[in-house]
Amino acid sequence: xxxxxxxTVPNSDAARASLEALRxxxxxAVVGQDPAVTGLVVALLCRGHVLLEGxxxxxxxxxxxxxxxxLELDTKRxxxxxxLMPSDVTGSLVYDTRTAEFSFQPGPVFTHLLLADExxxxxxxxxxxxxxxxxxxxxxVDGVPRPLPDPFLVAATQNPVxxxxxxxxxxxxxxxxxxxxxxxxxxxxxxxxxLTRHAQGFDPRDLKAAGLRPVAGPEDLAxxxxxxxxxxxxxxxxxxVVDICRATRESPSFTLGVSPRGATALLATSRAWAWLxxxxxxxxxDVKALALPTLRHRVHLRPEAEMxxxxxxxxxxxxxxxxxxxx
Numbered sequence: 001x002x003x004x005x006x007x008t009v010p011n012s013d014a015a016r017a018s019l020e021a022l023r024x025x026x027x028x029a030v031v032g033q034d035p036a037v038t039g040l041v042v043a044l045l046c047r048g049h050v051l052l053e054g055x056x057x058x059x060x061x062x063x064x065x066x067x068x069x070x071l072e073l074d075t076k077r078x079x080x081x082x083x084l085m086p087s088d089v090t091g092s093l094v095y096d097t098r099t100a101e102f103s104f105q106p107g108p109v110f111t112h113l114l115l116a117d118e119x120x121x122x123x124x125x126x127x128x129x130x131x132x133x134x135x136x137x138x139x140x141v142d143g144v145p146r147p148l149p150d151p152f153l154v155a156a157t158q159n160p161v162x163x164x165x166x167x168x169x170x171x172x173x174x175x176x177x178x179x180x181x182x183x184x185x186x187x188x189x190x191x192x193x194x195l196t197r198h199a200q201g202f203d204p205r206d207l208k209a210a211g212l213r214p215v216a217g218p219e220d221l222a223x224x225x226x227x228x229x230x231x232x233x234x235x236x237x238x239x240x241v242v243d244i245c246r247a248t249r250e251s252p253s254f255t256l257g258v259s260p261r262g263a264t265a266l267l268a269t270s271r272a273w274a275w276l277x278x279x280x281x282x283x284x285x286d287v288k289a290l291a292l293p294t295l296r297h298r299v300h301l302r303p304e305a306e307m308x309x310x311x312x313x314x315x316x317x318x319x320x321x322x323x324x325x326x327x
Contacts, residue, residue, distance in 0.1 A: 012227035018216035025070040025215045032190035039181040045272040048178025049154040058183045060157045064115045069207045072214035073112035080122035086129035090139045116156035120166040134176045180297035231271040232281045236326035243323050253315045256300035266294045284325045
């Protein structure tokens with residue numbers, strides 16, 4: 001896909017309006033998951049990746065498909081299983097008997113939105129096949145780097161309650177995800193709305209029939225990213241982000257605190273959220289709003305804290321309440 005020319009790139013306000021329209025458009029297919037939708041948009045603005053955690057049946061797959069449809073982006077889904085090989089994700093060289101040469105057959109990672117379903121069900125060797133794609137935006141096969149399309153986002157899912165036969169993601173790979181979003185069970189009202197739609201003939205496999213249409217595109221993302229890069233950050237806000245991350249390293253509940261990469265991630269997501277809410281500067285409230293999804297997967301609880309029922313979110317919430325807020 002060719003890069004948009006200056007004449008075709010919309011201005012910041014138009015791009016923001018287009019991205020705000022995503023919520024209503026995705027709402028035609030997915031009910032009651034606005035925070036997850038917003039998180040995915042923030043990740044796209046920051047060129048980051050998302051780990052979606054939720055029990056089966058809460059529309060994680062449908063959410064990603066609806067986002068791709070509303071943004072007019074390509075999407076592919078890979079079901080991660082214990083026998084999945086790295087080449088099943090990245091692609092491989094295939095021998096052509098007619099030409100007596102090897103040619104590269106791209107894998108499903110060559111897309112805009114890759115849904116890595118149940119990523120913790122595949123061994124570390126296959127999990128690690130995504131690391132280069134997530135970090136470098138390219139895949140190297142037989143010593144030849146092959147760039148991935150832009151935008152590129154990995155939305156990986158995992159089940160929070162079923163651990164039999166799984167391979168927990170190592171800390172180094174978790175740290176490559178910009179956000180960890182929890183996809184909760186719907187409220188009673190939202191669940192009634194889901195059943196009502198299905199009773200009226202809604203088919204989650206046919207989004208066009210549900211009325212979904214593209215409301216934004218790559219050119220809007222390009223304009224939005226350019227605008228987010230101009231959001232100003234004061235020295236006090238930068239210090240606030242650093243103080244929060246340093247507090248996680250000193251917390252007695254954690255064996256592992258947030259690294260400097262996590263601090264830069266929190267700053268990036270805060271800037272994106274500030275722009276989405278209509279400002280060109282970051283406030284402490286922006287930092288607080290994105291702190292949990294940006295940091296919860298970058299810390300590691302002590303076993304004794306887990307046994308007492310402490311969660312990463314509860315410790316981070318306590319840290320946010322105690323770190324001095326700049327005035």
